[in-house]
Amino acid sequence: MDTGGLSLDQAPPIDIPARFFLTAPLFAIAAGLLLAWQGPTLLVSRWMPGALAATHLIAIGYLGLIMCGALLQMLPVIAGAPVPAVRLVGTLTHLLLTCGAAGLALGLGGGDSAALLAGGVSAGLGFLAFVFPAAIALVRARGVPGTLLALRAAAIALVVTVILGLLLVAVVLGWPRLPDFSRAVDAHAAWGLMGWVGLLVIGVAIQVLPMFYVTPAYPAPMRRWLAPALLIGIAGASVAWIIGDALLGRLLFGATGLGFVGFAVTTLVLIRRRQRPRLDPTLIHWWSAMLSLCMAAVSWAFAAPPTLVGVLLLVGLGVGLPAGMLFKIMPFLTWFHLQHRQLAAGRFDLRIPHMGGLLSIRWAQAQVGLHLLALGLLCGAVFVPALARPGGLILALSSAVLLVLLIGVARTYRRFAERLAL
Amino acid sequence: MTDSIATFMTDDHQRCDHLLAACEQAVSGGDWTRLAEQAKDFSNALLGHFDMEEQVLFPELVAVSPWASGPTGMMTMEHGQMRSLVEELEDAVGTQDADACLGILETLHLVIQQHNSKEEGILYPMAEENLGDQTPDILSRLQAA
Numbered sequence: 001m002d003t004g005g006l007s008l009d010q011a012p013p014i015d016i017p018a019r020f021f022l023t024a025p026l027f028a029i030a031a032g033l034l035l036a037w038q039g040p041t042l043l044v045s046r047w048m049p050g051a052l053a054a055t056h057l058i059a060i061g062y063l064g065l066i067m068c069g070a071l072l073q074m075l076p077v078i079a080g081a082p083v084p085a086v087r088l089v090g091t092l093t094h095l096l097l098t099c100g101a102a103g104l105a106l107g108l109g110g111g112d113s114a115a116l117l118a119g120g121v122s123a124g125l126g127f128l129a130f131v132f133p134a135a136i137a138l139v140r141a142r143g144v145p146g147t148l149l150a151l152r153a154a155a156i157a158l159v160v161t162v163i164l165g166l167l168l169v170a171v172v173l174g175w176p177r178l179p180d181f182s183r184a185v186d187a188h189a190a191w192g193l194m195g196w197v198g199l200l201v202i203g204v205a206i207q208v209l210p211m212f213y214v215t216p217a218y219p220a221p222m223r224r225w226l227a228p229a230l231l232i233g234i235a236g237a238s239v240a241w242i243i244g245d246a247l248l249g250r251l252l253f254g255a256t257g258l259g260f261v262g263f264a265v266t267t268l269v270l271i272r273r274r275q276r277p278r279l280d281p282t283l284i285h286w287w288s289a290m291l292s293l294c295m296a297a298v299s300w301a302f303a304a305p306p307t308l309v310g311v312l313l314l315v316g317l318g319v320g321l322p323a324g325m326l327f328k329i330m331p332f333l334t335w336f337h338l339q340h341r342q343l344a345a346g347r348f349d350l351r352i353p354h355m356g357g358l359l360s361i362r363w364a365q366a367q368v369g370l371h372l373l374a375l376g377l378l379c380g381a382v383f384v385p386a387l388a389r390p391g392g393l394i395l396a397l398s399s400a401v402l403l404v405l406l407i408g409v410a411r412t413y414r415r416f417a418e419r420l421a422l
Numbered sequence: 423m424t425d426s427i428a429t430f431m432t433d434d435h436q437r438c439d440h441l442l443a444a445c446e447q448a449v450s451g452g453d454w455t456r457l458a459e460q461a462k463d464f465s466n467a468l469l470g471h472f473d474m475e476e477q478v479l480f481p482e483l484v485a486v487s488p489w490a491s492g493p494t495g496m497m498t499m500e501h502g503q504m505r506s507l508v509e510e511l512e513d514a515v516g517t518q519d520a521d522a523c524l525g526i527l528e529t530l531h532l533v534i535q536q537h538n539s540k541e542e543g544i545l546y547p548m549a550e551e552n553l554g555d556q557t558p559d560i561l562s563r564l565q566a567a
Contacts, residue, residue, distance in 0.1 A: 077536070211532075211535045211539070212535075214439050214443065275443055276442075276531070277446075277447055278443070278447065278524075331529075332529070343499075351510070354507070354525045354526045355525050355528045356521055356522060356524055356525015356526065356528060356529075358525075360521075361521065362521075
């Protein structure tokens, strides 16, 4: 019998995930400041250079970094399979994605083609440097089947997103010609947001929701079929859309969206049925993310401005949910690693800070409040332009609070690690 | 009563989960007398569960399959981590420090969950497989423990 899953030494060194988590909020701050600087013009259309820049700051700089960092940490635990060469993979992915997000934002926002090319290539390489070793772990894995299926589907979606993204960069730079550029952009966005982000959220939810809040498990058919069905839906929809069958494309996108709404509603029902009634700040992030997901689908169905769908998905789901997860992941990882150092050093005279001592729950609550305010203002700004600047400022502020909290955890870790080494 | 070791032990995990959640509720309610009782119930249940494993289940398992001593040793070490968090919880309840209680309970909750998923996913099935014919005897000793 394989007992690999019991080993405590599979987790990567803490500085690998931590560097992803500590860099990511900088990009959400940058997106907020960009909004505050450009104001309402940014939200006029999704084709505004500022909107494209903010989208990639959040999607690659914030979400991409947090998701890759968290997966490098999670894969060995949930899949029982370590990621090969995790230090090299982590270092490369982190550097390349950071440069990629900055380059793409400069290129798309400032019309600088050299930055666009450099950003596109490094973001593409960064994701590929991550996805191949992760795929090796995912193929070898034998853990929770529902989570694994969703993670595998998300990895496929990431590869397609990157390929389409690189193709779009090439088109913008004037190399190949595409018959319908805007439909290829739609497909890229659908693969990125529904495929990579959406399927990853499903995989993570199946794994952590019952664990964090003691909820019932997701229904078995949903665990088994939802992620593969959504992947097929996205593939069918984007092919139909690109070849110009608008009706079929809309139908398939609608069906896929409905699948995500079904997931969000199930999640809200499961949270209601949780056996751990305590209202912790991360729970509010789950609520607001799932409601944002439902509202994004409804807005799309009723042909609301695409920027509203973008704000709901990128800020409501994309910025909020990972922040909530970091409130648990970062202090727990820190406690976990300090515990092991303590055990190795035999220093039981020193009491290690628990999670509440590492990250203040009150400040986490303040972060959630600021996030909800920013989300509300930015949704409103699609209709009332004057709300755009304050919305951007509050988004930057809530992400700055997140950053300061995470830095606090890292500093406490360092302090105790030094004391344990004495 | 169940006739499966895995089910019996998993049910006991869930009992501990509920008692931990009850402690969190009591902290939020601000009733310190009630919290002290809840914390006592929780720590008795949790430490009792560890005793069942360390005194009955693990030794029996290692006796029939000596290579299980690695995983059971790992689990016993994690019990040690949780025992020291339970001690911290008792101190925090004593000093009526609500924030510390919540932080310690949160830490305990996550440690317990990842510990339980390893036991329920690997160790208990291993015990079921290897201790087949002794199950009734072990179950009655676990219930008596």
